[in-house]
Amino acid sequence: MKITTMFTAALLAGTAHAHITLDQPAAAAGSSYRATFKVGHGCDGAATTAITVTLPDGLRGAKPSPKPGWTLTTTRRPLKAPYESHGKTITDELAEVRWTANSPADALPDAWYDEFVVRASLPAEPGELWFAVRQTCTEGEWHWAEKPSAANPKPRAPAVKLTVQPVAATAQPHH
Numbered sequence: 001m002k003i004t005t006m007f008t009a010a011l012l013a014g015t016a017h018a019h020i021t022l023d024q025p026a027a028a029a030g031s032s033y034r035a036t037f038k039v040g041h042g043c044d045g046a047a048t049t050a051i052t053v054t055l056p057d058g059l060r061g062a063k064p065s066p067k068p069g070w071t072l073t074t075t076r077r078p079l080k081a082p083y084e085s086h087g088k089t090i091t092d093e094l095a096e097v098r099w100t101a102n103s104p105a106d107a108l109p110d111a112w113y114d115e116f117v118v119r120a121s122l123p124a125e126p127g128e129l130w131f132a133v134r135q136t137c138t139e140g141e142w143h144w145a146e147k148p149s150a151a152n153p154k155p156r157a158p159a160v161k162l163t164v165q166p167v168a169a170t171a172q173p174h175h
């Protein structure tokens with residue numbers, strides 16, 4: 001009886017416990033995508049003071065949204081394969097975005113909810129993109145960076161997955 005109760009509780013926690021996820025976990029290849037990272041809780045009750053997102057390869061023209069009360073910092077990395085855009089050769093790309101609360105009063109309490117946004121163009125090829133997210137709190141942190149595997153299908157701190165879908169055959173022509 002006790003074991004059954006614990007198992008049920010764990011299952012409920014698994015569904016109710018939202019971790020960090022995307023508002024739109026799937027989008028069409030080649031589309032302009034608004035990656036909205038949903039932060040539903042802190043670290044074991046502690047308030048969130050920073051969110052750091054590592055972007056996967058393959059996005060183009062990624063731009064983070066600033067947030068009132070949070071300082072936005074970014075790092076860039078050189079591209080393995082530079083490309084042309086608007087008549088310019090693009091040789092580097094956004095690698096990491098960090099939002100840091102300006103003061104304890106700006107931090108996100110465990111009981112509150114907020115969203116952090118990066119806009120980017122998705123790759124032309126369908127597939128999976130994985131974002132690693134570091135969630136820093138007043139005490140402790142989460143590093144959402146584990147990819148599910150056969151050995152560990154439900155990691156404790158999963159990375160954030162975006163499914164890039166094939167463009168539907170019925171899609172409207174580009175205009």
Ligand SMILES: [Cu+2]
Binds near residue numbers: 017018019020041
């Ligand atoms: Cu969670």
